[in-house]
Amino acid sequence: MTTRRGFLATLAAAAGSLPRLAWADAGSPAFLAAARDADGSFALYGVGADGTDRFRLPLPARGHAGAVHPTEPLAVAFARRPGTFAVVLDCVTGARLATLDSPEGRHFMGHGSFSPDGRLLYTAENDFVTTRGKIGIWSRDDGWTRIAELESHGTGPHDVQFLPDGVTLVVANGGIETNPAKGRAKLNLPTMRPSLVYLDLDGRLLEEVVLPEAAHRASIRHLAVAPDGQVGFAMQWEEMPETAPPLLGLHRRGEAPVMAEAGEAQARLMKGYVGSVAVSRDGGLFAVSCPRGGRAVVFDKAGALVQVIERADVCGLAPMGAGFVLTDGVGGLLRLEGGRLTALGARARAWDNHAVSLRA
Amino acid sequence: MTRRTALAAPLLAALAAALPALPARADALVDAVVDGVIQPRFDAFAAAAADLARTAEDVCDPQSDRLRLAWNAAVDAWIPAQTFRMGPLEEEGRGLAIAFWPDPKGATPGALRRVLAGDPSVYASAETYADVSVAARGLYAIEALLYDPDLAATGAGAGATCAVLRAQAGDLAATAAAVAADWRDRFGAVMKTAGAEGNTRFLSAHEARQALFTALVTQLGFDAETRLGRPLGSIERPRPARAESREAGRSLRNVTLSLAANEQLARALATERPELLWDYFAYAERVADRLGDPVFAGVEDPTGRMRVEELKTAIERVHDDANDELAPMLGVTSGFNALDGD
Numbered sequence: 001m002t003t004r005r006g007f008l009a010t011l012a013a014a015a016g017s018l019p020r021l022a023w024a025d026a027g028s029p030a031f032l033a034a035a036r037d038a039d040g041s042f043a044l045y046g047v048g049a050d051g052t053d054r055f056r057l058p059l060p061a062r063g064h065a066g067a068v069h070p071t072e073p074l075a076v077a078f079a080r081r082p083g084t085f086a087v088v089l090d091c092v093t094g095a096r097l098a099t100l101d102s103p104e105g106r107h108f109m110g111h112g113s114f115s116p117d118g119r120l121l122y123t124a125e126n127d128f129v130t131t132r133g134k135i136g137i138w139s140r141d142d143g144w145t146r147i148a149e150l151e152s153h154g155t156g157p158h159d160v161q162f163l164p165d166g167v168t169l170v171v172a173n174g175g176i177e178t179n180p181a182k183g184r185a186k187l188n189l190p191t192m193r194p195s196l197v198y199l200d201l202d203g204r205l206l207e208e209v210v211l212p213e214a215a216h217r218a219s220i221r222h223l224a225v226a227p228d229g230q231v232g233f234a235m236q237w238e239e240m241p242e243t244a245p246p247l248l249g250l251h252r253r254g255e256a257p258v259m260a261e262a263g264e265a266q267a268r269l270m271k272g273y274v275g276s277v278a279v280s281r282d283g284g285l286f287a288v289s290c291p292r293g294g295r296a297v298v299f300d301k302a303g304a305l306v307q308v309i310e311r312a313d314v315c316g317l318a319p320m321g322a323g324f325v326l327t328d329g330v331g332g333l334l335r336l337e338g339g340r341l342t343a344l345g346a347r348a349r350a351w352d353n354h355a356v357s358l359r360a
Numbered sequence: 361m362t363r364r365t366a367l368a369a370p371l372l373a374a375l376a377a378a379l380p381a382l383p384a385r386a387d388a389l390v391d392a393v394v395d396g397v398i399q400p401r402f403d404a405f406a407a408a409a410a411d412l413a414r415t416a417e418d419v420c421d422p423q424s425d426r427l428r429l430a431w432n433a434a435v436d437a438w439i440p441a442q443t444f445r446m447g448p449l450e451e452e453g454r455g456l457a458i459a460f461w462p463d464p465k466g467a468t469p470g471a472l473r474r475v476l477a478g479d480p481s482v483y484a485s486a487e488t489y490a491d492v493s494v495a496a497r498g499l500y501a502i503e504a505l506l507y508d509p510d511l512a513a514t515g516a517g518a519g520a521t522c523a524v525l526r527a528q529a530g531d532l533a534a535t536a537a538a539v540a541a542d543w544r545d546r547f548g549a550v551m552k553t554a555g556a557e558g559n560t561r562f563l564s565a566h567e568a569r570q571a572l573f574t575a576l577v578t579q580l581g582f583d584a585e586t587r588l589g590r591p592l593g594s595i596e597r598p599r600p601a602r603a604e605s606r607e608a609g610r611s612l613r614n615v616t617l618s619l620a621a622n623e624q625l626a627r628a629l630a631t632e633r634p635e636l637l638w639d640y641f642a643y644a645e646r647v648a649d650r651l652g653d654p655v656f657a658g659v660e661d662p663t664g665r666m667r668v669e670e671l672k673t674a675i676e677r678v679h680d681d682a683n684d685e686l687a688p689m690l691g692v693t694s695g696f697n698a699l700d701g702d
Contacts, residue, residue, distance in 0.1 A: 036696065064702065081702055110702060158702075184701070221702075236701075240464050264494055265453020275697055291697035294446070310450065310561060312571060315697035329696030330570055332563050346555075346563035350696040 023358055026073035026091040027054030031318045033327055033355040034063030034077060038348040044077050046091055049320060051333050051344025057094050059087070064110030065354040070118045076100070078123075082107040082180040086123065088144055098144035102136070105129045107180055111159040111222075116166040124157040124171070125149075128179045133157035135171065135203070150203030154195045155188075158221040163229050168206065169199045170231050174219040176238070189238050194220040196233050196251060209257055215245045222276050226283035229253065230301060234277035234288050241272030241292075248277065248288050250303050260286070260303035269293045275315040276354050278324055287324050287336070291315040296326055298336075307339055316355035327351035387554065387565035389690075393572055393628050394548045401441040401621075402448075402540040408437035409529075409536035412502075413486070416529035420522035422506045427525075431506055432610065434532070435499055439614055440621035443579040446571055447550070448542035454535050456494045460501065461604055462586055468504055471496035472511055476520050483523050486530025498535075500605070502528050507607035569629075570692040573682075576625050577694065580679040583618050587611070588672040591656040598659040611655045615671070616648045622678075626686060634685040637678070644674035
């Protein structure tokens with residue numbers, strides 16, 4: 001474990017003499033994804049656009065998602081909910097630069113994002129004492145210490161990302177109360193109230209989107225932000241899957257959300273559960289993965305169904321090239337571009353829930 | 361940690377070397393299941409649905425024994441086919457158009473009333489009926505017309521009921537034929553060529569085996585959780601009215617047929633003799649045989665409830681043991697992400 005002082009010394013030395021490393025030094029991966037290897041150990045992989053491994057960094061436990069530094073080969077891997085730690089990894093050397101421990105009475109939710117300049121890391125956290133959601137702020141320049149926190153203005157924030165303006169945060173408040181003493185159990189399903197909120201950098205609530213009462217059991221959990229500021233929010237239905245409302249919503253600041261209707265049959269096949277969401281680099285397509293339904297479903301930016309990809313246990317989804325990369329729990333790695341699906345490889349590993357792209 | 365990394369690398373290399381050794385094109389086990397289990401089941405269902413459509417052309421009185429027999433034969437043939445939900449049944453919403461159940465919102469009766477009271481051109485033919493809401497199509501919608509006297513009496517009278525029945529049966533036969541043909545002409549080959557160049561549905565033979573195993577445990581789970589779990593409800597609130605095909609009196613029969621079909625599939629998948637799985641199947645089948653409660657009406661009294669719960673537990677044991685014994689034989693696991701729930 002690197003001490004803060006030791007790290008700062010290294011940083012000072014690096015800043016004084018050597019240029020900072022870039023992603024090219026880590027093999028220029030297109031995206032990062034955690035996986036369980038065939039021997040049962042967990043690792044974070046950097047994968048190229050051609051599907052080849054660019055690096056493998058061991059993880060101490062099952063990961064959920066990662067945060068990718070915008071310019072330098074640094075990644076933050078979050079432990080799976082209700083994890084209380086995240087590790088900052090140097091993707092060139094594999095060194096663990098720091099371990100972020102959530103404060104007493106808090107745990108991470110599995111997602112976080114860097115500020116556009118890469119100096120601050122924002123983490124979604126559950127304050128399980130007050131059951132109020134928090135967004136933690138950690139400073140790289142201060143040796144990855146926690147310097148502040150914001151209210152998430154909701155319960156159980158799961159994902160937090162920046163809008164393209166760089167000064168607005170969008171948060172998916174899942175609405176579900178959990179407590180590590182009760183494992184992963186969901187404690188307030190009858191009264192849950194998820195929300196999509198926008199915050200300024202001081203944590204002021206700029207806008208809140210709440211679903212109609214009939215959809216209050218649709219937990220808003222994952223986000224994808226398009227270059228024009230349109231936000232895709234993906235949901236998990238905490239009720240019988242047959243009664244699920246649309247599970248992808250599209251929203252622009254100041255407007256009403258548009259729900260992406262998949263049609264009667266396709267909606268049922270999604271099994272009430274979306275594992276992740278991604279938007280193509282041009283902002284034209286939103287894709288959601290449904291590991292329980294064994295499919296990825298692609299919509300256009302107006303919310304119209306474009307394409308369905310059937311793949312067992314597909315979950316990881318990230319923009320790549322002009323389309324997307326898909327990863328699944330049986331090791332599959334596929335590229336979807338121009339409506340065409342191409343296999344990039346089948347690995348002897350189970351890809352975890354999320355794939356995170358590097359900045360284009 | 362360092363040690364683990366050091367161990368993992370050779371292991372991964374060994375696995376990577378072992379993987380291509382699996383046949384890229386032909387997996388005898390997958391071939392045998394597709395040709396010997398799946399295709400015959402969908403062919404049998406298509407034949408039974410076609411027979412139902414022909415019968416409805418002859419006689420379309422909902423009280424007719426001949427028609428009810430033909431419908432029951434179609435359901436008997438559907439239950440074994442239902443296990444294989446991947447591919448053709450998922451395309452174009454065919455699975456739902458054949459079997460719209462469970463129906464937690466109770467959509468079927470309302471959808472049928474709207475059809476019966478509406479424009480006759482909608483049910484003028486099997487083809488026009490294919491555009492109706494799936495809640496008013498398929499086996500369960502036909503059951504409602506055959507066995508719910510109130511429903512049959514609404515709308516434009518016996519003429520309308522008769523025409524709707526014929527349209528439904530013709531539509532069902534067309535869907536069943538399309539599914540059987542899709543398995544024969546396309547998807548069977550997709551499974552059998554798992555791992556071949558350009559096959560993005562199954563990147564390896566391993567994935568095709570995984571899909572077959574998943575189909576088995578998913579169906580066992582559905583029988584326990586949905587076919588039995590829905591009428592069981594909770595002790596405070598049993599829900600006998602939620603039993604599948606209660607009107608036709610065949611809730612238990614569906615479970616029994618599904619068990620037998622799933623045992624046949626499990627035997628086709630087992631590459632060696634499991635220690636316990638066949639005993640667990642046999643036990644569950646015995647419990648079903650002596651249950652003597654065709655629509656699980658007993659869930660409301662303690663003794664009757666215990667018997668239904670006993671069957672549910674017995675099927676859960678089969679399900680869990682299939683995971684324990686069959687999965688390692690096939691080298692597969694249950695869904696990593698599907699079970700994660702986050």
